[in-house]
Amino acid sequence: MGFEQFGIVSFTGVTKAEQFVEFLKNNELRGTVCAQCGAKFFPPRADCSSCLSDQMEWFPITGEGALISHTKATFAPAGFEKDVPYRLGVAEFADGIKVFGRIDGTLPDEAVKAGMKVKVRMLDLGEERLTYEFTAA
Numbered sequence: 001m002g003f004e005q006f007g008i009v010s011f012t013g014v015t016k017a018e019q020f021v022e023f024l025k026n027n028e029l030r031g032t033v034c035a036q037c038g039a040k041f042f043p044p045r046a047d048c049s050s051c052l053s054d055q056m057e058w059f060p061i062t063g064e065g066a067l068i069s070h071t072k073a074t075f076a077p078a079g080f081e082k083d084v085p086y087r088l089g090v091a092e093f094a095d096g097i098k099v100f101g102r103i104d105g106t107l108p109d110e111a112v113k114a115g116m117k118v119k120v121r122m123l124d125l126g127e128e129r130l131t132y133e134f135t136a137a
């Protein structure tokens with residue numbers, strides 16, 4: 001049970017932040033916060049890039065975010081060929097936490113706009129794999 005369960009293609013099975021997947025199973029997206037200096041990170045980091053501490057804790061990313069930017073992928077990297085076209089976006093949540101992810105493919109093109117309110121939801125991809133995506137809040 002580890003990070004290899006995250007996403008459509010996992011590039012690593014082992015990470016110091018693999019607890020991320022356990023939180024995702026409970027429908028929680030979490031980042032890490034430095035216990036020394038309070039810097040917050042997403043994707044989660046096991047070590048603080050601000051003060052170099054390894055004293056990191058988890059915090060949930062909840063509520064509504066605002067979509068900052070988005071794009072539609074029509075060519076896919078290896079492993080994602082079956083998924084095109086799909087949308088990717090960056091959304092900003094509380095405390096300026098920026099999250100990169102896919103956008104709900106059932107949303108019509110005209111509904112996806114910079115500034116739209118989004119929330120994160122867990123997606124079960126089957127075969128014991130999971131990920132998250134943005135959907136309209």
Ligand SMILES: [Zn+2]
Nearest residue numbers: 034037048051
């Ligand atoms: Zn720190």
